Amino acid sequence: MKLTLWFIVASAFSFLSAETPAEYRARKSFEAESEVDPKQTHAIRECAVSKINTCVFPLIAHLKKEGKENATLRRESAYALGRLRAPEAREPLLQLLQKESDAQVKAAIVRALGQIGNKADVKTISAFLTDNDPLMRRTAARALYDIDDKASSAEVAAKIAGEKDDYTRAEMLNTAMQHEGGKVEHALALSKILYSPDRAARMRAAEVLAQYKNREALGDLERALSTERDLQVRAAIYHALQQTTFGY
Numbered sequence: 001m002k003l004t005l006w007f008i009v010a011s012a013f014s015f016l017s018a019e020t021p022a023e024y025r026a027r028k029s030f031e032a033e034s035e036v037d038p039k040q041t042h043a044i045r046e047c048a049v050s051k052i053n054t055c056v057f058p059l060i061a062h063l064k065k066e067g068k069e070n071a072t073l074r075r076e077s078a079y080a081l082g083r084l085r086a087p088e089a090r091e092p093l094l095q096l097l098q099k100e101s102d103a104q105v106k107a108a109i110v111r112a113l114g115q116i117g118n119k120a121d122v123k124t125i126s127a128f129l130t131d132n133d134p135l136m137r138r139t140a141a142r143a144l145y146d147i148d149d150k151a152s153s154a155e156v157a158a159k160i161a162g163e164k165d166d167y168t169r170a171e172m173l174n175t176a177m178q179h180e181g182g183k184v185e186h187a188l189a190l191s192k193i194l195y196s197p198d199r200a201a202r203m204r205a206a207e208v209l210a211q212y213k214n215r216e217a218l219g220d221l222e223r224a225l226s227t228e229r230d231l232q233v234r235a236a237i238y239h240a241l242q243q244t245t246f247g248y
Helices: 002-017 021-033 040-049 053-062 068-083 087-099 103-116 119-130 134-147 150-159 166-177 184-193 199-212 215-227 231-246
Strands: none
Touching: 021 040, 021 053, 040 053, 040 068, 053 068, 053 087, 068 087, 068 103, 087 103, 087 119, 103 119, 103 134, 119 134, 119 150, 134 150, 134 166, 150 166, 166 184, 166 199, 184 199, 184 215, 199 215, 199 231, 215 231
């Protein structure tokens, strides 16, 4: 009897104290804005994942916080604004990009601009395709993929032959194939990256091959599956094989 009564009381308390969706969004927005809340970074990421649009203006305010000590805050805020596809953030992001020195933050800004998707930013993003840092080059390629502009895809395609970094080349091939999906040479170039010493490059190559389903890559996919030892990469290669062979 006591156990039953305790369960009823606990259930009632839980019901009464449960947050509504609106209350949850308001709390996460507050935590994302707070200067002292230790959950701030988690809250910023949750704003992006759960598409909490009330976070937009607090996140824009974080972009203006200078110094190395605030680099993580600027980076996470830029990523979140991109996920939220907030057009209000475009100008603040462009302003920050002009003066930002931290490579990780710059990459987050470029990716966010791509996700916001204003074609007026193509020129700004394309300039990073020749950056000395492979992170910036592949982030620019991915941002141009997000904008989905045929001329930009062709510009990226022209850079593939000279790209030395396997991971970056896989990202460039993804962007090029967006408008040239049937090109055999792109599929074969991707399939060769399956043998790269760079795990991230192998994973990305498998993911892109799964998306485009070019049957010319089947032989390399089968051989790569037989030699790959990383379980996650193996799973990605297997998925690409299934997609390419059966379409599922």
